[in-house]
Amino acid sequence: xxxxxYAKRNSMKDGRKRMSIWETSDEKECKTSxxxxxxxxxxxxxxxxxxxxxxxxxISKNVDTKRKEEKFHxxxxxxxxxxxxxxxxxxxxxxxxDITITWNKSISPKKSANLT
Numbered sequence: 001x002x003x004x005x006y007a008k009r010n011s012m013k014d015g016r017k018r019m020s021i022w023e024t025s026d027e028k029e030c031k032t033s034x035x036x037x038x039x040x041x042x043x044x045x046x047x048x049x050x051x052x053x054x055x056x057x058x059i060s061k062n063v064d065t066k067r068k069e070e071k072f073h074x075x076x077x078x079x080x081x082x083x084x085x086x087x088x089x090x091x092x093x094x095x096x097x098d099i100t101i102t103w104n105k106s107i108s109p110k111k112s113a114n115l116t
Contacts, residue, residue, distance in 0.1 A: 001026050015042040029105065035098040045081070045090045052079065068103040 002025040009018045016039070023034040055078030062071045075096040082089050 016040070017042075029103065031102045031104075033098075033100040035096075037094070037096045039094045041092045043090050043092075045088050047088065049081075052081075054078070065106070068106060070099075070101045070103075072099040073097070 002023065005022045007018075007020045010016070018040075019038045021034075021036040023032075025032045055076050058073070058075045060071075060073045063069075064071075073096070075094065077092075077094045079090055079092045082091060
């Protein structure tokens with residue numbers, strides 16, 4: 001069985017927008033939980049910054065064989081500029097993805113493999 005929930009929150013006063021999606025599925029071999037979050041903060045700015053930092057990317061994976069659980073976390077944080085009606089805006093964003101898989105059978109981590 002699969003369930004999906006969606007939430008959206010906007011604050012025009014603060015220039016914030018947040019969207020979240022939660023998915024859970026319960027199958028014969030495993031139970032999977034997926035959480036996705038998207039956050040945007042918009043601020044008016046007079047000019048662009050020439051040396052804009054590249055987005056920060058964080059990735060982690062954890063395997064717990066005792067609890068029969070695998071966790072994966074992916075997050076991207078950064079900013080970009082956009083122009084609208086002759087006005088410049090800076091948009092800061094954060095996108096995150098969390099996946100948890102709980103196995104009904106015993107798991108053992110497989111050897112690393114190169115993907116091409």
